[in-house]
Amino acid sequence: MSFQLTILGASGALPAYGRFPSSQYLVIQNRHLLIDCGEGCQLQLARYNINIHKIDHIFISHLHGDHYLGLPGLLFSMHLQRRKDDLHIYSFRGLDEILLLQFKHSKSVLNFKIVFHTLTENKVEKVFEDSALTVETIPLDHKVMTSGFLFREKPKPYRIDKTRLPKDMLLQHIVQLKAGQDVRDEHGAILFRRDDFTLPPRPSLSYAYCSDTQPNDRFIEQIQSVDLLYHEATFMEEEVSKARDTKHSTAAEAASVALRAQVKKLLIGHFSARYKDLAPVLEEAARIFPAVSLAIEGDTIELSD
């Protein structure tokens, strides 16, 4: 039941000090997801020994270059390595047009199918759902159409307590217990009480990715109490007017969002090239929200229940 986030890049628009632009690799219960895909993403995936063919879903927050320019190269590499599986890409309109034009001029016909999912501006939408996970968009407030993504595990099964389970219990009864039901006979009498044989489900974990955006009240409620929030912190407070001009956030603002949304942990990134030393950026956020850390390339954050 893993929930692991690996930072592939967290630079702002102008890469500096060897930092790569925005990209994150998220594994939730054996689902392999990519969030944004800045230039050099495929090189970072290789550096951290991540198998690109496991990635079936790619979520692109917006069409500023530092969030998607690594995508065509990654797709070409998947093609050259003979990928066959469908690949789902979630993005605002325009990315499909850009990719198709690139394929046309390189005379490329990919071995695999890309399924484009077009996001809607300023609207919370559930864009992905399967048996274990939902992904919904978080409308952000930036210079172009931009969306964050909220990854939320579905309720998990009750855990069978093997020490208390009769050896001859039928599989169909176990299924009922795991689903949280008491097992009853044909007359409705309880045969096996759920709480006698199970432990409560593990908590469902959640992760909100918010980049790029200026602070905006409207998404505070949506990300309330998530286990982990990634929020951009392009600037520090001394540059707050620059943050407003460019519709970005300061480290203090990111921390305030985390505080108001009562999230468990905060991760900040999308650092401006003006900050070589990131310690002051972290300190600014930590004064408001202590459970904060920097998004550092190669770091893996494991959420546990």
Added chain:
Amino acid sequence: MSFQLTILGASGALPAYGRFPSSQYLVIQNRHLLIDCGEGCQLQLARYNINIHKIDHIFISHLHGDHYLGLPGLLFSMHLQRRKDDLHIYSFRGLDEILLLQFKHSKSVLNFKIVFHTLTENKVEKVFEDSALTVETIPLDHKVMTSGFLFREKPKPYRIDKTRLPKDMLLQHIVQLKAGQDVRDEHGAILFRRDDFTLPPRPSLSYAYCSDTQPNDRFIEQIQSVDLLYHEATFMEEEVSKARDTKHSTAAEAASVALRAQVKKLLIGHFSARYKDLAPVLEEAARIFPAVSLAIEGDTIELSD
């Protein structure tokens, strides 16, 4: 009078072992040129402390991703760093359309002007000329329209021998001597004989960039006797059928081209991901053309006369 080539990347289409895709930085007599611009080029330029604003001309050989996907990111970074000077891009048609579509979707209006120069397929064209340098295209033989580039210094001035120069010689006479003329009086009589006051010009250097291509007789004569030839060597001879399928060259073929064209030095690159160890690739070429070396990222090759 420098003539310096720095390798930024020399991987084949599928990047591997941390190798970056094709890109080279060429400085000829204070002209700063970029040849191809694979993904991550701007990161490599930063790594090797190269000032991106000095680059005024970018030559793109063809529209396979590994040769141009670093360009939009580089352009965005030039814009963010407030470049003002015109930038000249030489490419086959399609690149302008791709870039303009990306600017449109990111709502970017660059601070500087891009001057697109569209190459013509299968035709040698002089695409750049100034007082010291010409650049002409080399029609190559690949799966899409592809062109190499031949960089050739113009004849250099005669060098004034200061030990022999009279202190009172007029500037206009020095100009004539440097241009290779004797200085004459109004009746045509020789006042200063060129060879009495000058040393011969330094040789004009030349560099041919040939990637990607399968061997083809038609460009052997054009690159005859260049000081340095970069030729792709994607495969080794054991994979020659793969080289034909993909219209690439083997290391032995690259060496044969160098031998037939009687170039002074050969540099090979565009290595397939199947070769982790490049020593055998080099050996295969060196058996045919000993003055060969591998294009290794970060290496600078200085040509001297």
